[in-house]
Amino acid sequence: MARGVLLTANLPQLQNLIKRDPAAYKEEFLQQWNHYNSIRQIFQLNPDEQAAHFRELTAFISQVATCYPKETAEFPSHLSSLLLENYTSLSPDTRWSLVQNLVTLRNKNVITSVQLLTVLFPLLPRTTSSSLRTFIKKTILTDIRTANMRSKNHKLNRAVQAMLFGMVEQGMDAEVAGDKGKLRASSGPSRNGEEAMWAVLMTKELWRKGVWTDAKTVSIIALGCFHPVVKVQSASVHFFLGSDEEKEDSDDESEDEPNTKALQHRHEINKKTRSGSKKLTKQLKSAKKKRAQKNAPSAPNFPALQLLHDPQTFAEKIYDILNRYDKRFSLDHKILLMQLLARVTGAHKLCVLGFYTYIVRYLAYHQLRVPSILVALAQSVHELTPPDALAPVITKLAHEFVHPGVGGEVIAAGINAIREVCRRQPWAIEEDLLGDLVDYRKSRDKAVTAAARGLLHLYREINPSMLKRRERGKEASMSLAANTQPKPFGHSAEAAIDIEGLTLLEDHLKALRAEDGVDLDAEGEDDEAAWEGWDVESDSSSDSEAEDWINVDDDDDDLNISDSEDEKEKKEPDDAEKTEEPDAATRLSTLATTKILTPADFALLNELRIQAATKAVESGGGSRAKRKLAMLQATKAATQEGDDPSAFISENDILGPRKKAKADYAERMESIAKGREGREKFGSYKGKKRKDVASSSTNREKARNKPIMMIMASGAVRGKKKASLREKQQKLRAHIDRAKKAHH
Template sequence: MGRGVLLTANLPQLQNLIKRDPAAYKEEFLQQYNHYNSIRQLFAISPDDNAEHFRELVTFIAQVAVCYPKETADFASHLSSLVLEHYGALSPDTRKSLLHNLVILRNKNVISSIDLLKTLFPLLPRTTSSSLRAFIRKTILSDIRTANLRTKNHKLNRAVQAMLFTMVERGMDADVLGDKGKLRTSTAAPANGEDAMWAVILTKQLWQKQTWSDAKSVSIVALGCFHPVIKVQSASLHFFLGSDDDKADSDDEPDQASIISPPSLRLLTCRRKWTIKALHHRREINKKTRSADKKLQKQLNAAKKACPQTILLLPHSHTRYDKRFSLDHKILVMQLLSRVMGSHKLSVLPFYTYILKYLAYHQLRVPAILVALAQSVHDLTPPDALTPVVKKLAAEFVHPGVGSEVIAAGINAIREVCRRQPWAMEEDLLGDLVAYRKSRDKAVTAAARGLLQLYREVNPGMLKRRERGKDASIGMSHGRQPLPFGHSVDAAVDIEGLSLLEDHLKKLREEETGEMEEDNEAGWENWDVETDASESDSEGWNDVSSDGEDLEVSDSEDEKEAASARAKDKAEEIDEADKDTQAQDNRTSTLATTKILTPADFALLNDLRIKAAERAVENCGGSKAKRKLAALEASKKAAAGDGSADAFISENDILGPRKKAKADYAERIASIEKGREGREKYGSLKGKKKKESPSSSTNREKTRNKPIMMILQSGAVRGKKKASLREKQRKLRAHIERSKKAHH
């Protein structure tokens, strides 16, 4: 009796004893467990009664549940049902205690990850406590990361992704409200989009940590792009644009390895792979017939076009609800659509009619709109659809009634559009724009010169004769003409720069062969040591008679051979320099027909092309070689994934070089205070530091040391010239009186 009362009153002591010997204290545990069941039934009716004692019992049972698995088989389901069914009636301490105990059961492998996540996912949109919400999110992410630490846990990932899909799809049928009326409250519960928002946030964080990198996780966020709640759409769009707006939702910074370029390609490629894989899997399971093969081929063709068509639904829906969206959200959609159009060379002609009304110099965030416009253009975009856009840009941005920064931005935007589709420009308009190169503003001059240089390369025939330049004129005289719209160059017969890789590999093989020959020669060293020494000693040297003729030994032939070898090496160096100047030779390499090129080979090929371009810049220093080097370096950065934005243009490319803005009052005061740091007192230090006796000079002393040219225009000197005779007499008498006093 005494022992039972003591253990009942001291649960931590009983917990310690049970962990040491579970069988000996089974009766005491069953007594506490029965007590827990009785209190649980009362607690479900009135959660405020005996809440503290109930939390102690739950913590005790969670700690020792692993010792009695049969008796506590329903314990985890009890806690889960209490949290999900009575969440609003529970106190914050009770909620936190129940969730902590569920996590303890998961850590002890009493319940599985799926059972825990099924309880935690519905609580994310319901909880209002920031600390509890952070705990739930951290628990979900850490549990999924731990499960995928060594190998991918596909069973868990599929179950979690199915739950996230359900969370996103739950409110897809609601009406689109837009984000202009953010203060309006929605009466429908699913319309707030909390479930979908948390699904998108968790998927993004798992993608950033590279826990998930498959197509299904991308499809969850892709579905969020069409959610009726705007904040869900915005979070999904930011994911594909690679922006950092979701840093506030994460506890730590994303890894550098999580940045994949470009984001729009993630959406299209991953969704396409997932759809095609599902179709092939279904074909393997179903009965194989000829009609099924035809049906599969149609579905595959449709799947290849499904992803671009899905993204093309974005402007349709946003045109329908255009007045309900804010400008920032419209720009997000423009940016995503333009990147998809530019990367996959899609022609969405309504996009240019939609963006036309936003092309005005007074439009808010107009640089971002101009960037979206430029990125959507490619060489397959019809010039007829772009010509009105270029005219609108010239009419709105390039005229004397606007500032120089506006003119520079307009010309730069036109240049970026025409760089991708040169046939969108008209000859008369091009002449007017190029004439701005004589402007006094540096940014306008640079923009106009950039447009001029572009058309010198792509289509010099649209320029006037005096504006074409030397290289373009020579090219036109040789009959070099640009390809019309819709025409392409001849079929590719080789990979650009592949001959550089072939020469590099050949050089490596020769070096390896040379090392092997050196090893073989080393094996022939001292070969005559094993010969018969006695025989060689007995014979000695043999005298050879000259038969009366003196032999003259001359090395002239050796010198000739050495000179010819040096000349040959010099010629090879010259040939190599010529190759470097051309950045690559025009030989057709056969390396691709004899070797399967790996990603490492292509990476080495890019490095060799960059080195050849650098040598070409050093040798000739032409602008064409410099642009080629810049293009190769940019493509290397984009392929390496150093930044998804490197593959696209930025707002700085549109705005161009700008003047330093005039400092305001606060900046001037800050600069003054910074300059006063480390100084004794305000004022000149000349008289205090550089004299034997510290003193300061007077204004009269400073006037004597001034240059004569500064004094000539002073008021005193000019007043002497204009003084009357009476004033001069008065000054002279005053001077005489002062002189007399000084002498006396």
């Protein structure tokens, strides 16, 4: 009896004894379990009464729940109901304790991940404590990532994704309030978008960590792009655009950037040790890396754009939101929607013709953030965009940006925007307007000249027939003489006959095999090694879809489809319709038909093309060879960064080369500090380094070397001019006396 009283008062000791021998201390546990049930009923009526003792009991039971699974079967549901139903009436310490107890039960496999996440997800928008919110967020991410570490846990992923879909869908029927002025009052986390916001943020974090990379993840965030709350829309749009401007609202768990000056100061004061120096160097390198990542331009999320389900409907909905709520949204939010619509349109080659009518109203040189608008315009154009829809846009750009009444930067931006549009759709501009724009290459402004020359070089390559005869150049005139006209709008290009530069790769591989003595017919042995790191993980839905395939016999009469005589006649083209055969002097490589090219082969092919282009430039290939080399090098750099160089453009492509802006105070001080590196503080480099004996120059030496215009207004010069004859005689006599003394 004394032992029971002692153990009842000392729960940690009882917990230790139960874990060692659960059967021997079952009566003591049941006593505490009955005590817990009685206190729980009192606690539900009045949460402030006996809260500390209730927390101790719940922590004790969560630790020993695995020892008595039958008796504690309802314990997880007790904690879940308390958190979900009475969360607002609980004290902060009690909330912390209950959440930690649930996590403990999950770590001991008493409850499943779905049961834990069903409780934690609704708590995120209701939690006011930043520390508890960070703990809940970290717990959710860790649990999902651990479950998908070895293999994809499709059951858990489907359950959690369905939960996130439900969180985003709540409040979708609300009215769009916009982000101009004050937002309209709304009641509940579903009305003000808190639940949808957290669903989007958690989905983005799981995508960023590589846990979820399938189309269902993209569908959750795509649904957030249509949410009536603007901050949910903005967070979803930023995901596809690749920017992280909403990071401050996501309570990111990453640490703040360390103060480099404080680290160096602490190192100077503390005791100098080798380990301390290594630690300082590591911290400074980490701070530099974080600063570089923070200042680096964001890349668009191209894989997410490709995984969109029904991108045409998605783009039309974005345009409908943009057009319907134009007066409710701020300019920054409208530009975000424009950029998203443009990138989806350009990536999937869609046609949303109303967008070009909408964007015309924003094409003015005095419009705020007009470079971003011009980027969105150029980004939305592709070879399937009708030229008739782009003609009014090109005309508006020319009238607003390209005329003598504006500055050189405005003209350059207008011509560059027209060039980027015409690069994607060459038939969007008229010949007369093209000739007028090309004439700006004679301007005195370098930016305008570069923009006009860029437009001229573009049409020399893609459609020289639209240029005047004297503007075409030698190579363009030769291509016109060979009747190599561009395809009209709506005509698809012919099938590719060969890959450019493939003969270089074939010769290179033959030379390597000849050096190693390898049989040329023995191919494919190293293909598996060449594909390492390039395999794409299959989607979770592909396994289930593969089970639905039906085996069909080849001898089935219903499926034996034979060509009729008319179809055979169509397959044999007439002499007039036959495609032109390649030139006999043109060598066609057979490598693509005999070998499956790996990504490593294409990387080697790009290197060989760069080497060939470099040799062509060194041998006097001209401006065309230089442009080709620059294009290959830019493609290589963009490929290394994981971005498609032809997919997206930036504001620098629109603004073009600009004059260097006047440095501000911070830039001037930085330049001064950079110039002082490598020299002694307040030391004269001239006097101490350039003389045999280190010494500084005297004031008389400095005065002798001063320019005449600096000393003409000095007191000494003015005194000489006003000196009397007597004063001049005295100075001359004193000079003669000093000379005699120096001589003797």
